[in-house]
Amino acid sequence: MTNTQTIQFPADTLEKVHEIIKRYPEGKQKSALLPVLHLAQAEWKWCSPEVMDYVASLLNIKPIEVYEVASFYTMFHLEPVGDHVIEYCRTGPCCLMGGVEVYDYLKTKLGIDTGETTTDGKFTIKEVECLAACGWGPVFQIREKYYMNLTTQKVDEIIEELSK
Amino acid sequence: MICEIKYNMKILTEHIDVQGIETIDVFRKHGGYAAVEKALKKMTPDEVTEEVKKSGIRGRGGAGFPMGMKWSFLAKPEGVPRYLVCNADESEPGTFKDHYLMMKSPHTLIEGMIVSSYALGANTSYIYIRGELMYVATILEKAIQEARDKGFLGKNILGSGYDLDLHVQLGGGAYICGEETALLESLEGKRGNPRNKPPFPAVKGGLWQCPTVVNNVESIATTAWIVNNGGDEYAKIGIGRSTGTKLISASGHIRKPGVYEIPLGITVEDFIYADEWCGGIRDGHKLKAVVAGGSSVPILPAELILKTTNGENRLMTYESLSDGGFATGTMLGSGGFVVMDETTCIVHNTLTFGRFYHHESCGQCSPCREGTGWMDKVLYRIEHGQGRQEDIDLLVDVAKKIEGNTICPLGDAAAWPVAAAIRHFRDEFEWHINHNLKIC
Numbered sequence: 001m002t003n004t005q006t007i008q009f010p011a012d013t014l015e016k017v018h019e020i021i022k023r024y025p026e027g028k029q030k031s032a033l034l035p036v037l038h039l040a041q042a043e044w045k046w047c048s049p050e051v052m053d054y055v056a057s058l059l060n061i062k063p064i065e066v067y068e069v070a071s072f073y074t075m076f077h078l079e080p081v082g083d084h085v086i087e088y089c090r091t092g093p094c095c096l097m098g099g100v101e102v103y104d105y106l107k108t109k110l111g112i113d114t115g116e117t118t119t120d121g122k123f124t125i126k127e128v129e130c131l132a133a134c135g136w137g138p139v140f141q142i143r144e145k146y147y148m149n150l151t152t153q154k155v156d157e158i159i160e161e162l163s164k
Numbered sequence: 165m166i167c168e169i170k171y172n173m174k175i176l177t178e179h180i181d182v183q184g185i186e187t188i189d190v191f192r193k194h195g196g197y198a199a200v201e202k203a204l205k206k207m208t209p210d211e212v213t214e215e216v217k218k219s220g221i222r223g224r225g226g227a228g229f230p231m232g233m234k235w236s237f238l239a240k241p242e243g244v245p246r247y248l249v250c251n252a253d254e255s256e257p258g259t260f261k262d263h264y265l266m267m268k269s270p271h272t273l274i275e276g277m278i279v280s281s282y283a284l285g286a287n288t289s290y291i292y293i294r295g296e297l298m299y300v301a302t303i304l305e306k307a308i309q310e311a312r313d314k315g316f317l318g319k320n321i322l323g324s325g326y327d328l329d330l331h332v333q334l335g336g337g338a339y340i341c342g343e344e345t346a347l348l349e350s351l352e353g354k355r356g357n358p359r360n361k362p363p364f365p366a367v368k369g370g371l372w373q374c375p376t377v378v379n380n381v382e383s384i385a386t387t388a389w390i391v392n393n394g395g396d397e398y399a400k401i402g403i404g405r406s407t408g409t410k411l412i413s414a415s416g417h418i419r420k421p422g423v424y425e426i427p428l429g430i431t432v433e434d435f436i437y438a439d440e441w442c443g444g445i446r447d448g449h450k451l452k453a454v455v456a457g458g459s460s461v462p463i464l465p466a467e468l469i470l471k472t473t474n475g476e477n478r479l480m481t482y483e484s485l486s487d488g489g490f491a492t493g494t495m496l497g498s499g500g501f502v503v504m505d506e507t508t509c510i511v512h513n514t515l516t517f518g519r520f521y522h523h524e525s526c527g528q529c530s531p532c533r534e535g536t537g538w539m540d541k542v543l544y545r546i547e548h549g550q551g552r553q554e555d556i557d558l559l560v561d562v563a564k565k566i567e568g569n570t571i572c573p574l575g576d577a578a579a580w581p582v583a584a585a586i587r588h589f590r591d592e593f594e595w596h597i598n599h600n601l602k603i604c
Contacts, residue, residue: 023288023290023329023331025245025372028372030354031333031353033353034295034334034336034350034353035333035334037336038295038298038334038336059353061353065354068355069354069355072338072355072356072526073295073335073337073338073356074336074337074338075295075296075336075337076337090516090519091459091516092257092502092513092516092517092520093257093258093415093416093502095512095513095516096415096504097415128296128337129255129257129339129520129524130256130257130258130459131296132254132259132260132263132294132296132297133260133263134258134260134413134415134416134500135260135413135421135423136421137415144298144302
């Protein structure tokens with residue numbers, strides 16, 4: 001087993017975890033798994049095996065129960081990622097609004113393809129399915145923020161802002 | 165305009181653009197939480213349920229199942245908790261209405277959650293929201309805190325003796341969790357694999373095996389208006405079995421993409437061309453096709469979306485959109501209305517949908533897991549100029565073998581758009597294959 005000693009949420013996040021567990025009946029703390037994985041990813045950027053083992057220990061469930069869940073849901077990164085993970089929507093309505101051109105421009109600008117991270121570790125690009133913002137496409141998401149009605153010019157501005 | 169609208173009223177979005185409507189004080193100034201006062205102080209839970217039944221409202225998530233009937237299936241054994249879970253896992257391509265409603269007016273949903281939970285006798289309820297919308301989850305949590313501070317949530321709400329805790333749960337990015345039993349699995353901290361039915365969630369196959377009702381955001385939000393105004397009043401809006409208003413997410417090649425609340429029963433033509441809704445096709449272009457109810461419903465070419473084969477104007481109702489069956493009709497579905505002009509490559513659009521379902525299949529049932537993969541691959545090679553003449557019939561064959569052979573409706577949802585694209589635009593697939601190159 002990996003060493004989980006070095007991985008520990010800060011006190012306020014731990015408190016939040018305990019608050020979340022209280023939302024469910026006693027003994028159903030496994031329900032907190034997805035919310036806690038989100039907290040873990042916010043803390044450590046990606047869900048390494050060590051992080052997942054730590055989450056398992058917090059919820060008193062087996063590590064495999066965390067692995068099988070983290071690998072099912074696309075939002076959890078199972079590989080290291082850059083500081084800013086750009087997740088662009090590749091589904092029909094965004095493509096109708098010129099998404100393919102905008103995303104190609106983004107990839108060329110950053111010099112990476114989907115699934116890759118820039119050498120300076122700043123940006124990772126991922127392609128995702130519909131983000132429920134079809135009328136405001138093309139769309140990508142960076143953490144909790146949505147960037148909508150994208151154009152190549154907007155991409156320039158966003159990347160410049162995030163590169164500072 | 166072609167049709168006279170009987171009731172051009174807005175139920176969910178009347179005050180949505182009011183400054184500060186996301187705060188409880190402004191929301192209450194515009195009549196918010198009156199339904200909670202009325203239901204908890206003057207009505208029994210069964211009376212609330214009765215009004216919802218009378219309203220005739222059908223589930224707004226896509227399936228269109230009568231909401232009151234779903235509620236009436238809820239088992240109520242003594243000593244067993246019951247749950248209401250709001251399905252805010254809006255993921256059907258083309259659909260963004262719940263996103264819009266929750267982001268702009270979170271209390272509209274919370275008020276509906278309180279009266280619905282009261283009707284069902286649930287003391288703990290959850291709003292399961294797709295993980296990508298975490299900023300909306302934050303908006304909802306803030307609104308829930310405000311409602312709690314004002315005594316609309318928590319113990320002994322408004323002195324009625326009724327207790328309710330309401331929580332927001334984040335998903336992790338999986339379309340399948342919009343299927344109600346997959347959603348419940350996910351809420352239990354598991355992979356989103358749909359469950360076999362029966363047992364149905366309302367009986368004993370629900371959250372932690374307790375009786376559970378799962379309803380869409382828009383359906384639940386509407387119950388507050390129904391409590392205030394009565395089910396009969398709601399049923400006066402719309403036509404026939406398509407009662408009330410519907411939020412339509414309009415996207416694609418239109419002048420004014422966005423979310424519109426329409427009275428069911430306006431014509432499709434008005435919805436696309438009238439200024440109060442989509443405002444017509446973008447400048448200099450003309451209508452080619454529409455996906456009327458989210459990616460899973462059959463695409464229709466312009467002539468069939470505007471008129472039925474009997475020459476009647478097609479209406480925005482469950483019945484009119486499905487007139488002609490899948491041969492010449494479609495479905496209202498979730499109201500994800502995607503409009504395409506003549507520049508659209510149907511093969512490419514179908515590929516994005518095929519790829520979507522392949523990506524989102526949970527992998528439990530072989531026809532869906534394997535079939536969506538094959539459809540994705542075959543569509544990809546046609547789109548990229550490597551298609552073979554027999555590929556078109558192969559796609560139709562695979563779609564047929566998925567349909568009806570899976571635990572949950574994702575299989576059907578994957579099969580229908582591919583089959584419909586070939587049914588109505590076969591020539592475009594043939595063109596790709598014959599010319600060995602992409603059109604666009």
